Amino acid sequence: MIEVENLVKYYGPHPALRGVTFAAQKGEVLGLLGPNAAGKTTAMRILTGYMPASSGTAKVAGFDVAEQAIEAKKRTGYLPENVPLYPEMTVNSYLGFVADLRGVPSRLKKERVDEVCELARITHVRDTVAGKLSRGYRQRVGIAQALIHRPSVVILDEPTVGLDPKQIIETRQLIKNLGGDHTVVLSSHILPEVSMTCSRVVIISDGRVAAVDTPDNLTRRLQGANRVHLEIRGPAEPVAGALRAVPGVLAVASEPGQSPDGVTCTVECGAEADARERLAAAVVGSGWGLLEMRSLSLSLEEIFLRLTTTEEVSEQ
């Protein structure tokens, strides 16, 4: 339903996206997870046709967002980070306006407005002007407008930012319910949030996709094995054997190193303890030369450390 391939976006000389690829199946809820300024909003803005990519392609329901923009936009519902409300309009007239804008047939307009008001639970504020709504209601109206034309793809940029805990729970439930009928892409910088709502997560960091996986697997990978890269001067077979014997080591893969008498090893360790000291001791203790050692899973770990792993009650 959504295919994003090798998206690159430059703002002047500064790259915001450096080749992002991901896809979402019909009915899936996909989370874009990443720290602030990682490129999530940029990716969403390209996907919704708000701005073009510098290179790469994005397709919504089979339509290229740059070349068949109108067709793609007809099938997309979008909630930007700042809910696009006109403060002087009532919820009712605002939703009517958006329905016209998105090409909902006139005879279905009232029915659709009723439908999304029901869905977003804003029926009792329909005659209130948007400028007087609280943050939580504004957000709900934002979700309602994104659904008014029954789009096959719904894109939500940080849908729970600024909501109180009760509203967050309600909004997440609403988003979960959207999956199945709609393909949903949402962005967040909070790990538990995407774990709760999404079936798959794309981690974006610094304009690149750092990982794509289910929330469960990501959590496992995060808590699971650490990989250590070693460059050792010594005979290949005995070195591998000695490393395997180190407590906490799960697996060792070795290949010929850069120097003729050296060997390069990738060691998988359990998460419970840092095995690097023991690995170093084992190598040096056997009389081999330890040329290099570095942790391989650090990159993903770093990304996660920059993500909020606990929920904040209030934003900003």
Add this chain to the structure above:
Amino acid sequence: MRGTLAIALRELKSYFASPVAYIVTAAFLVVTGYLFTLILLYSREASLRYLFGNMSVLLLIVSPALTMRLLAEEQRTGTIELLLTSPVRDREVVIGKFLASLGLLAAMLGMTLFYPLLLFVYGHPDKGPILSGYVGTLLLGASFLSIGLFASSLTANQIVAAVLTFMGLLLFWLIGGAADLAGPPLGDLLRYLAVDQNYNDFTAGVVDSKAVVYFISVVVVFMYATVRTLESRRWR
């Protein structure tokens, strides 16, 4: 087309949700009413010729007030993101905005029809110049509004948009002044581009196709520039 209409109607309604439309309309009517009375009492002539000249000057001030918000406010509040991600073409957005401001201007001009009505009740004015004067004023207004809309697309700040528009219109207004100084080839061009040259024919009762084409070209050029500005915003 439906998007254009929806945008135009929403915009018209929002004019009346703020005091802007009321204040601008009221001020316009007060000043034109005062001038109408003054001119009539001095000239004792059942014609609107001099009033049209004054109206066009007033439009220099009225137009920026009508257009400053159109796109600047959408850019400031982020609602432009809603418009540009909807299945509506950029030009439909621009045309919708333009039609809303033109609608309000037409309504304002419509209210001044009270003055010629008075003339018809108490005198025998010449119908032709009055009719052509209104046509010319509407065309002039349309060209001013398109310039204002363009300025509004350049910034997210209404005041900046208004100042830019006013300065632009003033320059546009005064461009003919340099014609005599510039000499034949450039001077002729400036004279053709000058607003007052094209406008004066209308108030004298002449609808010159050249002048009509002139005003419509101004509208088309600035609407096109506005569309391109909207597009270029997306590239940044």
